[in-house]
Amino acid sequence: MTLAQLIFLAAAAVTLVAAIMVVTAPRLIHAGLWLILSLAGIAVLFILLDNGFLAVVQVAIYIDAIAILIIIAVMLTRAVMSDADRQINRMGLAAAFASLILLAGLLAMVLQVPAASPAPLVEAEVNLDALGRALVDVDGFILPFEVASVLLVAALVGAILVAMAPARGD
């Protein structure tokens, strides 16, 4: 039981427990906060994979932007100070069955990969320089890079259209 394994188990446990609490918490705001804890657990997992950049990106985008966005959306849509209904409805059993099938499929895929030695994936830190160059290299990811910006603007335009439309409607 090396230290890395201990940290991995702890982080994975936190992530899973928080994820379960997200879907079972009676109050939506609590669900949002559990989501933040789950995302933080994933950030720790990224660090364990020797990828500090993605861990920081995870915190910066998911926790700092998306989680806050979700909480604001929750606040916008209902009176959340009162307790909500039961979180598990009649279809709970069918949903559990579907997730078990999904789990079986994932396990089948994962078990096909030969067991690797527990060595770190890359020996050095993430080469940000290479990543930056690959993003704009003509033989690299330049097209997805620019399309990503167009996609972001499309999301912005769409959200503004949806949010501002009622204001103009009356």
Place this chain on the structure above:
Amino acid sequence: MAALPIALNVIIGPRKPNKTKSETYECGIETVGEAWVQLKGQYYIFALIFLIFDIEAVFMFPWAVAYDRLQFYMVLEGVLFILILAGGLVYAWRKGALEWV
């Protein structure tokens, strides 16, 4: 490493001896009605625009790290990325999505 200050604070922080258990203390101002408010949709728009620019900045950071070793057309590609997003900001501006909170 940053989780340690939390532990530090648990030690430093709540070292307050609770004197009387004043349970039904109506703290703050007298509340009129329930304690929830209907937020304006403007908060969502601001958070959304922040999200868009946050993702854009995260894309630009590796580009900026590799900046010294990039050729000029690669710099222009990065600038194009930002220009597209600036266009999005201009759209939001013209649509009045940036008006006050």
Place this chain on the structure above:
Amino acid sequence: MSDPFVIVGQFIKELLIGLGLEAALTAVLLRIVGAAVLGGLVGAAAILTIWAERKLLARIQDRIGPNRVGPYGLLQSFADVLKLITKEFLIPRGADRYVFIMAPLVVVAGVIGMWAVMPLAPGLVGTEINVGVLYVIAIGAIGTLGIMMAGLSSNNKYALLGAFRTVAQMLSYTVPMLLTLLIPVMLAGSMGMLTIVEAQSSAWFILLAPLAAIIFFISSLAELGRTPFDLQEAESEIVAGFHIEYSGMGFGMFMMAEFVHAFTISALFSVIFLGGWQGPGVEAFPLLGLFYFILKTALIYFVVIWLRGTFPRLRIDQMNAFNWKFITPLALVVFMVTAILDKLAVQADFNRTAVHLGSNAIIVLGTLFILRAHAASQRRRKEVADRPQIQHSEAAGD
């Protein structure tokens, strides 16, 4: 005397290994101790900075400030902390207990966590990661999350509104911060704080990117919630904002977090734009770097306090308009111009500093020109709108 901290660290490590712990565990323990010491030092620095701020603000306002407790009022902060500790930590009825208690801890953790990557002197840094700049932004925004938790759990609609407005303001002003932080990363070729400091050995980045530094400073001020952007906690106007329901040490935590955050932003500015520990003679005496770092941070903090005592507040709609319609487009323009010109200057072998200073001056002139044209057009529009009323009153006057 080259590096006393390393020597102390080695000594403790030998001690622990001698006691029978394995090497990896001692390394982790040492890091934990180091982090705790850093957090403690930052908290202690807060005491001093609070005193300095109150004294300085008082002098700006033509009064003396704390001078009763201890010589020159130096022990005033200690007295305040003692008072806060002995006050009851009230949890309002109907409040969300655990979230309420955790919120100040999250805010303070977010602020102190920023110091983990701050390069204090050559070789003296909490932990050197190659994504230091983005880490600082990410951890800073965790403080924002804590504020939201505080507002949500307080069972108080004013706290809720105040918290969301604060969060909206902080999120808005993070955008120009991110954009202007890209420029030092470009110039240094790395996101690591240590590398950024080392890259300023020839020229501080404030010379290479003065406009970016100013924009970063302004947006940091706004993100801190400092005057002139401190509508959220306007001590003389609204009640208190998101920390209405907090008393005792919870309130103390929020206040401490705010002052430490201001100090941290000053330190960040001095690291990124003023060269951190760079200065004459640092190669010979690394500890001199610590002195330079503290000096520069204190200078920037002085400017922050100075601004607080001088400027009136902006209204919230003015704040938002200022950000989205002025600062963010300006940051975008500065970034694009700097990116293009720097590459061209390096390829054509011009003097980078001259090119950047010149381009920034041109941008400033262009901005002033646009602002003047905008103000003139607004004035004209106002005159046109006022004119029919004048005729109307003339007709009704006699």
